[in-house]
Amino acid sequence: MAQTQTEESLQKKLKPRHITFMAMGGVIGTGIFKGSAGTIGLAGPGVIVTYIFAGLLLLVVMAAMAEMATVYKNRNMKDFVQEAFGSRVSFIMGWMYCFLWLSVCVIEVIAAGSFLQYWFADVPLWMLSLACAAFIILVNLLSVGVFGEFEFWLAGIKIAMIIIFIVLGAGLIFGIIPSDNTPYLQNYTQAGGFFPNGLTSIFSALLVVMFSYGGSELIGLTLTETENAEKVMPKIVGNFMFRIILFFTLPILIICGLIPWNEIGPESSPFVQVLASTGLPGAAHIMNFILVTAVLSAANSGIYGASRMMHSMAVGGEAPKALAKTNRNGSPINTLLVCTVVLLAGSLLGLFAQDQLFRVLLAVPGFVVILVWICIAASQLKLRKKYPVQPTFKVWGFPYITGAVVLILSVIALMFVFDEGNRFSISICLGVLALLTIWSLIRFRKMAGRVSGR
DSSP states (O other): OHHHHHHHOOOOOBOHHHHHHHHHHHHSSHHHHTTHHHHHHHHGGGHHHHHHHHHHHHHHHHHHHHHHHHHSTTOOHHHHHHHHHOHHHHHHHHHHHHHHHHHHHHHHHHHHHHHHTTTOTTSOHHHHHHHHHHHHHHHHHSOHHHHHHHHHHHHHHHHHHHHHHHHHHHHHHTTSSOOSOOOTTGGGTSTTOSSTTOTTHHHHTHHHHHHHHTTGGGGGGSGGGBTTHHHHHHHHHHHHHHHHHHHHHHHHHHHHHHSOGGGOOTTSOHHHHHHHHHTOTTHHHHHHHHHHHHHHHHHHHHHHHHHHHHHHHHHTTSSOGGGGOOOTTSOOHHHHHHHHHHHHHHHHHHHHHHHHHHHHHHHHHHHHHHHHHHHHHHHHHHHGGGOSSOOSSOOTTTTHHHHHHHHHHHHHHHHHHTOGGGHHHHHHHHHHHHHHHHHHHHHHHHHHHHHHHO
């Protein structure tokens, strides 16, 4: 028994600040720094409504997870889904979540390599991507406490830079900082106004926005490595949501305030374009450093999410038992090896199809995030009536608010299933979902047969 504990147990070394910054590190990455060019192009300055709308949906999902954490101690979000809907649904959701984070990690690692080429133009992309992948894997092999501390500072750097960007941009918009052209608020009303493509355009940007916010639910996987998770979760959720909406909405407002929305090119980061337009010395190098830090931090959180979910499934008998093994630092060594193989393949694939990978993979996590959020909110909706103990934190307006969020997310998911622009990406997601459903049917039928055979 002692050996099993040593080989399968994760360390409880994550502190509240680690959890908050880890989840923020997973969120603030390619989606905002690069994907925001696409969302602004779709909806103009009015895309800010999309970010706020998605943020409110996320707030309810996070609150639902916090509520369940106060009831089911030392359990993570997959366990909540299993408690509500059984092993088959949690099995499918767990592997879909692994698929989500592994695809995100490939995106982030290739993006990191492409950003590094700004300084190392003669080095092939695949080599830089592999170097980034090796760096991320090495960090994840460290003890959980060291990993949390590293991610705290890595995410902290880009958060600090975003704050500087907001202050600098606001100063330029209102003429506090002298420049050749002080726009004030005119860029919000020119080129078609605040909603240049109509009110319905705010929904067309939802998939990339969902991808941008995806990672917030990563907090739900840290519960088994956090001391007194049931007490700290409600506080973390409240602070986290305020910060995450702030770090998305204000930068978008600054970007649209400094550059007309229809002049923002999709080929590079809007943040780079804004700083380049200021004429500040070294602005491009500073922004490139921020981009590299941002995507490495997001990939770091992504590997954590994929490896911990696979470890959780292995401990629960839903994945090969070998994936439950941990090293002396308490890190799930075999799941990290799986992630290493995927990152290696993804880095090399970027050598042949970099542009196609970005276009296809960017929509994949957004759709899967919606499915995961639906599972979390629906679990809280079902479990509330049969909690073994009363939660110390409750979602507001139950069951109407949670039910409305489940319905809205389901409608959004259906919208993207029938959207021609994302058909190929959504087909990949639905194909993986179908394979996992078939796998679950076969797997649990065999298990039922073994039990009846006894």
